[in-house]
Amino acid sequence: MDIFAFDPESIFSFFLTLFRVSLILFVLPFFGGNSIPNPVKAALCLVLSWAVWPALSFTGVMFPKNIFQITLMIAGELLIGLVLMLVVRFLFAAVQMGGQLIGFQMGFAMINIVDPLTGTSVVVTSHFLYMTTLLTFLTLNGHLYLIQGLADSFALIPPGGLLITPELGEGILRMAGQIFVLAIRIAAPVMAALFMVDLALALVGRAAPQMHVLILGFPIKITVGFFFLGILFTYLSRHVEEFIHTMGPMFHTLLRTMSG
Template sequence: MDIFSFDPNMVLSFYLTLFRVSIVLFIMPFFGDTLPNTMKAALLLVLTLAIWPKLSFPGSAFPAHPFNIAIMFAGEIVLGMTLGCIVRMLIAAVQVGGAIINFQMGFSMVNSIDPLTGQQEPMTTHFIYMCTMLTFLTLNGHLHLIKALGASFDIVPPGGLFLSPQLMSEVMLFSKQMFILGVRIAAPVIMALFLVDLALALISRTAPQMNILIMGFPLKIAVGFLFLSFVMEMMSDYVTNFISAMDQVMLHLMRLGSKPI
């Protein structure tokens, strides 16, 4: 007689759900970057216990051979990178735009320390990045990431997402959009500072006795910060449009790379 009612398939099913949530959760932006390890572990257990009764894999899907288990882990890592790269493209576009603005305003030597990575980054880049992440969280972007995690149980089997040619072409297309969005973010400040440089050049030709170098730095900084406020308003529209399309994009990428077992 089985006293403890031990069901190996149920345990293996819980392990598969735990692996899916843990690997994807630790690779995703915001969850994997900003949360402390203790909070990650607590969130991992809470999400696993919440998802397992409704969204779980059968225990028979757990590989029996260690080599197949390693392949399953590799597929789960690819899944986490695929879901995370979408949001990281937005973050990278913001950082590209902030770096361009930082250079145009004359703040090339003004850097700040990123507390997450410990590396130096331009001041305006870090400022725009923090504003973008706050907007992302305010618009419940992190909940859309969890929603995509739940949808992966229906679309992608354990370790069933691989780098297919169609998936790689879509990722490369998003990487191209990253640079375009970065230039669009920095465009208002670039144009304003270009007009300031043009005006200073005309003043230096008409009034050579004026010290344009001393007058130009504070003027460019003031104009740059003024138009940076307009960039913040544009960023809210970009993030809103990004979040509204994020669910469909993630589902599309998972369908491109999934392989039924």
Template sequence: MNLFNFSPSDLMSFYLTFFRVSIVLFLLPFFGGRSIPNLVKAALTIVLTLGIWPHVSFDGSLMPSSPYNIALMILGEVVLGLVLGVAVHVMFSAIQTGGNFIGVQMGFSMVNVLDPVTGVNEAVTAHFLYMTAILVFLCLNGHLYLMSAMIESFKYIPPGQIFISSKLTTQIMTISRDLFILAVKVASPIIASIFVVDLALALISKMAPQMNVLMLGFPLKIMVGFFFLSMVFSVLGLYVSEYVTTMPALLLNIIKAGSPPPPLIGN
């Protein structure tokens, strides 16, 4: 295509591709994080749009003619970005939830830090596990799978025409259910070890009432918690690796479930 002689159809096609890339990319994990400046996000969006537009794009005739229809199209793109984002955010939310469980058990529930990605206060152990999961996710090229899923959406979902079917809703609910299961799996080694420590301290308080169990228990829980936290990292890497391996098929199934049904052909 001649970059200095756009036809109206090519220009509309570029706009449609830019809308899909910008909206979906800003709602995905890592790319849409608050720690990345908006100027960097905008530059990345333009570069990606220019890179994929000659190969994967929408026809310019799909651009709505009225402002009302354009707003509906943008709303549909936002819903698509939210659906794809939820499918990946669940894993990181589960890890953060497990980190909060660990923080409560270790006595770190009052030691909170501001997460620059989500903008909320969370336990320091939750933030630590979250950053570790992000690093493992990037090392396994999870961000490339996210961009690949975004490109696949061009083949199945026209601009702003995501179809909220019962199959899509069921998949999202199933993914959300797995959040609590993964959180318990991540935190279970430390929860079990701290429970044993509490049980031992309870027995000590009965056998030696003059001993200050509270002063003894706080550093003991921290020591035991850090010991088992070092073992959680290998388990965490396995869970993130397993999720990244299944993520392409998962996102593709979600995209296919959200594709509009074929038009009915009259007899």
């Protein structure tokens, strides 16, 4: 008599769920960031795997039979997480790029800080817009769409069933091209206002050459820049909300493309 009711297929089924959840969560934003300790991430993966295993799982017979197939399966699970991560990173890359343009226009190009999440040096306005977008994304439940994308992967892509197709590359490149468009749309109000300030200062310098336009223009540009930066928050939240609403269909399309 089996006292512990040991079922190998159930154990293998749980391992498949654990691989899918852990490898995807470790690369997704907010869940697998460098600011979260590894023990916390490991505990989150175990708890979430145990929670979704009864409803979202694979049969134990789908577990690979040799180490080569296991390696390919792990690489495929990691690639799924990287693709889902890129979709979200495109939004924040666009916001940071828009912040770089605004900081350059305001004269903050020399004022850099270290981003604790990426470890790179960014303009202070870029980091400020990034943190604002991050809080807006979490407030609008964007992280729940990431979990929904993880759940959709169970229904669309079996373990080791990932296919890298030309349509996948085209879809990623198409979304990457939107980074520059979104960055300009975000930074356009502030850039237009600062352009008008530069134009006014140029006219003043032409009419009164004895005035120190550079010394006078620096505080004016900072004041106008911060004023329109405050107005930009409502405009930015609309872009984030629009992106979140389209994130679910984008995840579903990419996962279906990877499933062949």
